[in-house]
Amino acid sequence: MQEQILFDRIHDALDIEPPAGAYERLRTSLTREPVRPQSWPALKSRWLKMGFRFAAGVALVALGVAITAAFFAIRPAPSNSAPAAPPAAPSGGPIPAQLTGAWKEVDDPTVVMILSATDFALSGNGLSGVGKVVVNGSEIDFYSGTGCGIALPGGIGRYTWTLSGGLLIFSPLNVDPCPRAGNMRNPAGWQPI
Amino acid sequence: MHGSLFSYTEAELIDAARRGDGAAFADLLRPQYKAAFSVAYGLLHDATEAEDVVQEAAFKAWRRLGNLREGSSLKPWFLAIVANQCRGVSGSRWWSVSKGAPPEGGTGSVDVAAAVDLRRALRRLSYDDRLIIVLRYYLDMPFEEIATTLGITPKAARRRVERAVHRLRPIVQIQGAAV
Numbered sequence: 327m328q329e330q331i332l333f334d335r336i337h338d339a340l341d342i343e344p345p346a347g348a349y350e351r352l353r354t355s356l357t358r359e360p361v362r363p364q365s366w367p368a369l370k371s372r373w374l375k376m377g378f379r380f381a382a383g384v385a386l387v388a389l390g391v392a393i394t395a396a397f398f399a400i401r402p403a404p405s406n407s408a409p410a411a412p413p414a415a416p417s418g419g420p421i422p423a424q425l426t427g428a429w430k431e432v433d434d435p436t437v438v439m440i441l442s443a444t445d446f447a448l449s450g451n452g453l454s455g456v457g458k459v460v461v462n463g464s465e466i467d468f469y470s471g472t473g474c475g476i477a478l479p480g481g482i483g484r485y486t487w488t489l490s491g492g493l494l495i496f497s498p499l500n501v502d503p504c505p506r507a508g509n510m511r512n513p514a515g516w517q518p519i
Numbered sequence: 520m521h522g523s524l525f526s527y528t529e530a531e532l533i534d535a536a537r538r539g540d541g542a543a544f545a546d547l548l549r550p551q552y553k554a555a556f557s558v559a560y561g562l563l564h565d566a567t568e569a570e571d572v573v574q575e576a577a578f579k580a581w582r583r584l585g586n587l588r589e590g591s592s593l594k595p596w597f598l599a600i601v602a603n604q605c606r607g608v609s610g611s612r613w614w615s616v617s618k619g620a621p622p623e624g625g626t627g628s629v630d631v632a633a634a635v636d637l638r639r640a641l642r643r644l645s646y647d648d649r650l651i652i653v654l655r656y657y658l659d660m661p662f663e664e665i666a667t668t669l670g671i672t673p674k675a676a677r678r679r680v681e682r683a684v685h686r687l688r689p690i691v692q693i694q695g696a697a698v
Contacts, residue, residue: 332684336656339637344556348570349549352577356541356548361581434675451647451679508682514674 386438390428390519393440393447393456414479416467418460420444425461425487429494429516437509439516448473448506455506461487465499474504485510493517529593537584544581551594554658555601561653562605562646564638576604595668598658602650602668640687648683655680 420443431437437450446468447456455473459466468483475481483502488495495515502510527535527543535543548555555576559569580600587596641649654660654668665676 333656333659335637336652339635339641340557340561340653340657342557342560342566344553345566345570348556348573349552351570352548352552352574353542353545355574356545356577356581359541359578361541361578362539431675433678434671436671451682505686508678508685512678 386430386519389438389449390440393438393449394428394442415458416460416462416469416482416484418462418465418467421459421461421466424489425466425494428519430519431509431512432493432514432517433512438519439509446471448509451509453505453509464488466496468502468504468506468510471504471506473506476503483507483510533584533587533593536581541581544577544584547593548577548580548597551597554594555598557657558598558601558650558653559605561641561657562602562649563608564642568608572604572608573601576601579604592667595664598654599668599670605650606646644683644686647679648686651676651679651683652687 421441426441426443429439429441431439434451437448437453439449440447441459444458444460445456446459448454448471453473455471457468457471457474459468461467464486466485466487468485469478469481471481481504482500483504483506484499485496485502486499488497493515494517495513496510498507498511501507527546529547532543532547536547552573555573556569559572559576560566563569563572576597580597583600587593641652644652651665651669654665655662660668662673662676662680665680666673669676669679671679
């Protein structure tokens with residue numbers, strides 16, 4: 327389907343005129359209820375914006391801490407007896423140390439991914455979920471994602487990973503059936519937070 | 520400054536609105552009203568609620584007019600306020616509506632069933648995905664304008680559109696949609 331068809335279908339689905347007199351009602355309200363717009367001196371505005379950025383940064387760090395805490399909360403306690411691997415889970419081991427930590431998309435820094443030894447978490451732009459991850463050489467497999475809802479042996483996204491110049495880039499090895507696919511295969515990659 | 524759309528520039532109208540002239544602000548919003556309503560309707564699927572949201576967003580925009588940077592376009596700034604206002608009223612209501620009857624409206628397309636299916640599919644998307652689909656495929660916005668509205672780069676806007684279509688595709692079985 328070409329993009330134009332999608333345009334047409336969305337228009338068919340959503341086209342509607344505003345209710346009769348809607349703009350006039352808005353105009354009447356605006357005229358009847360005068361508002362004194364706030365005005366910010368330039369210096370104050372700049373400091374305010376810096377404050378917002380600082381707050382956003384703090385919120386991002388808090389999000390990372392919360393997701394990391396969630397990892398440890400859901401991870402089973404270590405024991406001497408090795409737990410049985412889930413059926414048909416991809417083979418591989420913990421992810422390399424250089425991949426662990428928090429990453430954000432280069433193109434869309436609101437999307438954050440946290441990788442621990444055996445778990446991943448994604449958050450931002452409508453995504454939210456945690457799951458399992460294994461590495462086998464240059465291959466990294468994501469599975470059992472809560473945002474995907476496909477149980478093993480399905481729901482596996484297989485990628486190769488490369489770390490170059492501080493950027494982590496995934497290249498798909500299969501068709502990842504889960505919503506994370508769009509984020510994982512972004513060509514600009516991920517940068518550490 | 521009543522009826523001044525054709526005799527005053529946008530900058531003059533903004534200046535008057537900043538001094539508290541409601542008619543000037545209404546004149547500023549007139550060219551944006553249909554787009555603002557379309558965003559609200561595309562996100563809420565309820566014409567009455569969409570009108571209310573645009574009205575509330577208009578007052579919010581008026582109060583915040585001082586934040587509009589000089590030389591910036593009013594449209595993406597105002598649409599962002601409308602979108603944020605919709606975010607506040609969607610949430611649980613969105614899901615309750617999505618399970619009910621299809622909303623009113625539509626153009627009387629020959630393929631009414633397909634339109635209803637698409638509306639239902641859109642409701643299953645996240646708020647952010649719905650918003651980007653509406654901006655791109657309903658308001659026909661270029662990626663640069665979407666980027667300005669959402670405060671992201673054009674490249675990120677393109678990728679968000681791709682993702683949203685990717686998520687929409689299995690729901691409506693859109694094959695090979697190119698964005």
